[in-house]
Amino acid sequence: MPETTEFDYMLKPGIVVIGQRGRYRIIRRLKIGGQVVIWHGKKIGDEFDVIIKEPKRFYNTQLLQLNLEMFKTGKNILKQITCCPGVEKYIDECSGFTEFLVTYYHRGIPLKPMLNKKPLDWRIAMDIAIKLLRSISCIHKENIVHRDIKPKNILYDGENTVLIDFNTAKRFYQGMTLDSAAIYSRGGYTAPEQATRTISLPQSDLWSFGATMYYILTGVDPVPKYIKNYPEHPLVVNISNVVKGIDEYFAEAIMACLKADYRARPSTADEVLLIMKYGKRGYSRGTRIVIKGIEIPIMSKEIIIGRSKNVDVVLDDRYDPLHYISRRHARIFLGSDGNWYIQDLGSLNKTAVYRAGFGWRIVWRGYKVPSEPFRLRNGDIIAIVFKEGKGPYLTLTFYER
DSSP states (O other), rough: OTTTTTOOOOOTTEEEEOSSSSSEEEEEEEOOOOEEEEEEEETTTTTEEEEEEEEEEESSSHHHHHHHHHHHHHHHHHHHTTSSSSSSSSSEEEESSSSSSEEEOOEEEEHHHHHHHOOOOHHHHHHHHHHHHOOOHHHHTTEOOOSSSGGGEEEESOOOOOOOOOOOOOHHHHHSSSSSSOOOTTTSSSOHHHHHHHOHHHHHHHHHHHHHHHHHSSOSSOOTTOOOOTTTOOOOOOGGGGTOOOOHHHHHHHHHOSSSSSGGOOOSHHHHHHHHOEEEETSSEEEEETTTTTTEEESEEEEEEESSSSEEOOOOOOOOOOHHEEEHHHEEEEESSSOOOEESSSSSEHHHHETTTTTEEEOOOBBTBBOOOOOOOTTEEEEEEETTTEEEEEEEEEEEO
């Protein structure tokens, strides 16, 4: 019997593959990755360079099925984020027995081999950070979490950055469930909650961003292999003590992303950009919820969430394409004791709250029966629609700082 990691692939130099939008000739194999085999090709007729990816054909049936599902998810995600700046660009695909994905051939070089442990000047690193954060902000607003941001997955040509490798990316609601296909990168690029509990959040990508910037600025991994308490209690040396003369707010933003507890990290990539500009004390955030990377301030003592046009936070088809959310699904309110609470308003498909070290807590008593209020804490993740065995449908994060 072959080992579960043994695999095969179908493409080879010289053959022509037919996609939905054109034909492509395979030139050479570039790389064998964890989930895919990557080829350099040319589009026949136009003769421009392309990248062609095919999923590994693992001999183990279960591993093969999982890999094909991840490949299809990554392909669909790339189609969804074509409007985002600085990300891998979808061109074409083929589905069926011979499955492959065609993307634009970017001329940049991955940061990891390009730097080769030699740090960049902090001013150049800061420019890279701004461009990368804009890319992360856009994919988060598209309900996508990358899960594997690291120097190897960022191309740089001296001016532009391109975030690549969406093979393991997921949508938020998928990322909150426990996943047998855990994504882990050595050196401290994987957020602690993702490494220990296989839970992927937008804040997990922000950890990976901070870790990537740490490498760019120092030439060393943020969490060396000899650190034994990672990922439960990661130890990252303050970047200001390593890079002399670095912009104060830039350093502050990086270290904010590298907080061990995801609830203590910035809530969005846009917030990281604000820290870089004003510092953590230079602006006030206030009580708010974050949905798909978009911040919604809570300006009153109560907000109603649901599908109805008459509620405070309207979750229309952009958020609820399957119409699982009730018209008046839940409310968040300030109690007489000064604490914030959430209450399910008798929804059909439930409400739940996730908290680190606590897990999921269903807040629901029955259809058309309001639940008992549940006290919220800073950084709690709220599922609007939750099904046992499947997890959350739409998630939002609550902040009161």
